Amino acid sequence: MTGLEQGMRPLARLQGIVKRYGDVIANDHVSLEIEAGEVHALLGENGAGKTTLMNVFYGLARADAGWLEFEGRETAPRSPRDAISLGIGMVHQHPLVVGSLTVAENLLLGGVGDGTASGVRAAAKATASAMAFDVDPTARMDSLPVSQRQRVEIFRCLARGVKLLILDEPTAVLTPAEVSELFGRLRKFADEGRAVVLITHRLSEVVEIADRVTVLRRGRKVGTWPRGAVSSDELATAMVGRMPEPVARPRVSKGIETPRLSARNCSGADLHGQVGLESCELDVSGGEILGVAGVEGNGQTVLAELLFGLRMPATGTIEVEGRPMPLVSSWLSAGIRVGRIPADRSAHGLVPDAPLWENLLTGPYAPGWLSTLRRKAAVSRAREVLESFDVRPPDPYALGRELSGGNQQKVVLARELSVSPRTVVAVNPTRGLDLGAQSDIQRRLSDLRSEGVAIVLISTDLDEIMALSDRIGVLYKGTVRGPYARTKVTREDIGRLMAGLDVASTETTPAVAAEQIAS
């Protein structure tokens, strides 16, 4: 009888959860029910409050209002310890394992094994067989690829016999094959009468595995639907609140005037032992976007460092508006205005621990050394800029790290564009951003082009390159092939060039032909 009663009750319930961080509401009266035996997807853009909601359940964050129920009993986890003893496990977006300890030690930390060295080794062996992968129990955790670290973390949860497993964006670090393997495992886990919450911003994953999906948008719940009740389009709308508008079609470059930014015969070694740059040629004029496609690790880092003025090319020259480009430290005095959008916004784009108004003052655009800082004016100007770039929250005193990835990128853009650059170099500007922020930033770049700005877009996202570029060059093993007019090449052509193959539909450059013959 009790079994039947319990069967009717959800395994877990969150009721009216409110969580505030300062003035920002991360969760605004969110309620959620999770049934035993289901895979429940929690869908939403970055910063929608998915992780916060689950952190509340896992005891990593305290709710300001609302209550939780697990197996029919009200609960209020004060720390992960409470959540763990209830039978809740959470696998975090960035594997929370101790890198300098071994696999076995990490398992022991998680309460796996009986505390003796041999017990731990046995547990590690069990991991290997249960998770069907080879792992050396004595290997240091940070020597393993991220996907394996994640597997150890998942196993650690399973070994504790959790009833509810929460996974935060687990697929970000996995290859497609690993994803389908993980999903198979989660399905099996749910079929055993336990439950999985899958935090994701990828629609395809929801369609693939979720029994039910709950959509969060800007801290609020939009709705919960069983699989198949709503279409992907409807889910996308629920997620972003509006259909992402397609980016304006690229226009064919007028190709007038001298190039704004050009690289002639540039070479440079990679400082991290990756592929360097060899006799690279490119130029970009006002009012066009030059896309630089290519698989990661084909010289993008060096090219970006050169165009950002972080180092001088070993050979060749880089010219900006007809003059040789100095290192970035002299840009201000030389009157060079090149907007720079780096690949790693949290490491190179922003100062994570500084408030946004200070972040907006950083860079080579800060006032000269004799001018004093007028704080009030800077803050009020920051507020305007943040609002016009739709940064959420538009709070000048918020710290860089408190923002979601998309909003961080908007701040970088706001800073770089606030001095009206005539040239912009962007490296993977939308990587890791959700759909809304992605189309926002792409639209900004497209608008800039219309205003006559010259843009170099170095991106590993082929869709982005194809959508935005007027001309497309392809980085392959440190040289730029092309560029080709966007109207003259297909997606497949660029794909072939990225793989080092020849293009069927365009005329073959001698260099490419020579390489073909050589290989």
Next chain:
Amino acid sequence: MQEFLEILGSAALYAAAVRLLVPLLFAAIGEIFAERAGLVNVGLEAMMLMGAFGGVLGAVDTGSAVLGLIIGVACGVTVAAIQAAIAINLGGNQIVSGIALNIAVLGLTSFLALTIWRNGNVPPVPGFGILDLPALASIPFLGTVLFRQTVFVYVAIIAVPVAWWAMTRTTWGLRLRACGEDPRAVDSLGIPVLGLRWQTMLIAGALAGLGGVFISLADVMTFSNDISAGRGFIALAVVIIARWSPVKAVFAALLFGGLEALALRLQTTNLHLPTDLLLALPYVATLLVYAGVVGRTVAPAALGRSYTRA
């Protein structure tokens, strides 16, 4: 030259070295616990000094060296508790609070010594005498060096393997090492990070206090201003040279203790050797280790960073 070699070969030199390394070793082992858990405890000097003072105060008042020892250790723990509250719970800068404690305790002990013992005339202190270990003490040379010492030396000898075992062979030790590497990961596993850090800080206070008690109740047998004379800072250097290993700490402490003993011996001879330079050698070694010239330092990744949940 003859005289110099004689000194180098004398058991008395090595016995003195062992005696001088004991306070360093106690403080260093305590500090290793704290640093492995992610705490930089610059207040080590304050804990030693407070321990030395408390030891004398307790021993004089109660007439018992053992009670003095207990009071001295408690004094070290008290200072550690202040540092723990600031560094662990309030998230204050650990180095700044450590320096502040050092200055405060230096002033406090001087003031108290002056008011309690008029003009600093400390009455005779019941201290710890030499305790010969039967049989072992009669071993030639080694017996004199190791086994005709105060009880502190024997405790120190035992403390090293115990600390090593606790750190590397117990779940508790694994957890505290993980705390020093990645407190967020540890917290997410339901292990109380702040509690573990408190434990290690109190251990550091107790052991530093014990080192202080050794100085005042077993070595100098009195209290004078700044009696710890920077040994807490030397212990910090010992930790770095020993690369956070209690076993290596013995050798690192011996380096400092040995050179100090040698310098003291040389001053009593009419050899004109620059003893000050000799005393400077261990610090040069510390700098070299810091600069990465001698081996790579492998400090705990989260050392000195306070942990709070988002």
